[in-house]
Amino acid sequence: MRFGLSFLPDCSPKTRAPADYYEDVLALSRLADQAGLDYVKMTEHYLHPYGGYCPSPLTFLAAVAAQTARIRLMTGCVLPVFHHPVQLASHISMVDAISNGRVEVGFARAYLPYEFSTFQVPMDGSRARFEATVNAVDRLLTEEHVDEATEFFAFQDATVLPRPVQQPRPPFWIAAVQTPASFVRIGEMGHGLLITPSGTSFNPALVELYRESFRRHHPHEQPRVAASLPVLVADTDQEARRIADPYLGRYLEVWSSALAKWESTVSTDYANYTGIGHSISAMTAKDMRIFGSAVVGSPAQVIDRIGRFQEQAHADVLLLQTDFGGLGGTDAQRSLDAFVSSVMPALNGQPDGPDPADGREPALAQGSPTP
Incomplete structure (x- = not known):
């Protein structure tokens, strides 16, 4: 598992200054790179x-690239319906080069009505539109002199620059939430699957639908599943809950507010979304x-919770949402340090602590200053 x-x-700005937020998440990205984590993802x-x-x-991710050496950089996700495919493909190639x-x-x-309204996209x-844009980006990254003519955009003889470093192109992932057809x-389409289990239940049958479909259409390749979850690790379960619960409450409050427009929005492309708030x-x-849409506790509790999730999801990648509710600073760094030193080795069947032979530094050294 990665x-x-x-x-x-x-x-x-009322809860966290932008500069403070980015100082924290860039520091966490550097620590993750040093500790041997595989991905940084941003939405x-x-x-x-x-x-x-x-x-x-x-x-x-360009800023992360400039401050790290090996960690992979994942958009999670970009919203292609709000972008022209030439613009999006060009920016992807640029960061791939950087x-x-x-x-x-x-x-x-994309699923928030106010974003569609603002960009005047129905x-x-x-x-x-989403699928046409993803397909066009795919062609632009793998081909030259591309022609496209759709009801959403059209262009001729397009060769984006720079060309991607990865060949034939950077890997693609697509997020899905609740619709089996998705x-x-x-x-x-043969892409990786991104999931963010939320609410009071997780339906592993949906992930299996993806795997079955992938294997049927791409028998010589392997499906890939990445799951994102809010995670906080502390010395004890009580301490973890004390730290996490106010931030989880804020996370739910902000998310619920973003969904408010769904009270009066109906769309044929978003069945069952009306009233989801x-x-x-x-x-x-x-x-x-309780329901596992956040993992909070001592190392032993977190190991158990992630193990139970994996029994259902069999995810290839677990992505820790460490900034939920604006959480940052010392609490977020200590949580990441505890995950790296006490949780990750157990989930991978290794002894506690980093292997001195692998040249990696622990996520946080004792006495490290807080950015």
Whole structure:
């Protein structure tokens, strides 16, 4: 199993200054690189404390690339319906060059009504726009002199520069939430699957639908599943809950606020989304911990919880959401240090602590200053 960090900023100038937020997440990214984690992932959103601090994941990942040596850089996700494919493919290739081939591209359909309204992109038809844009980006990264003519965009003889370092192109991932057809379609397309278990239940049958579809259409390749979860590790379960619960409560409050427009929004491309804010607004931090949509506790508790999740999901990559509710500073760094030193080795069947022979530094040395 591979591990990484997943960032989705859910703060505003009233709760955290932008410079402070980025100082923390860049410090965590450096620590993750030093500790041997495999990924840093950042999400794109606009206009709201729910993700609004990162309108450009690729810009953030370029900064991470400049401060790290080996960790891979994942968009999680970019929202292609709000971008022209030539622009998006060009930016992907640029960061792939800056990082010397460390970029992996996660795409998501977007689902917040106010974003569609602001960009004047209709929600109805967005599924087709999404797939057309992803397919065009794929062609632009793997081909030269590309022609495209769709109802959403058209261009001729396009060769994006720079060309990607990774050949034939950086790996693609696509996010899915609850629609079975989406999981099947991602398998058909042959891309990796991104999931963020939330609410009070996780349906492993949806992930299996993806795997079955992938194997059927791409028998000589392997499906890949990456899961993002809020995670906090402390010395004891009580201490972990004391730290995490206020931030989980803020995370739910911000997320619920972002979903408010779904009270009056109906879209044929988003079946069963109307009213989805009710379930999130009714949840508590305790609910997230009990139902496994957040993993909080001592190392032993976190190992057990992740083990139970893996019995159902069999994820290839686990991405720790360490910035939930605006959490940062010493608490976030200590949590990452505890995960690296006490949780990750156990999940991988290794002795506690880093192997001196591998040349890696622990996530936090004793007495390390807090950025």
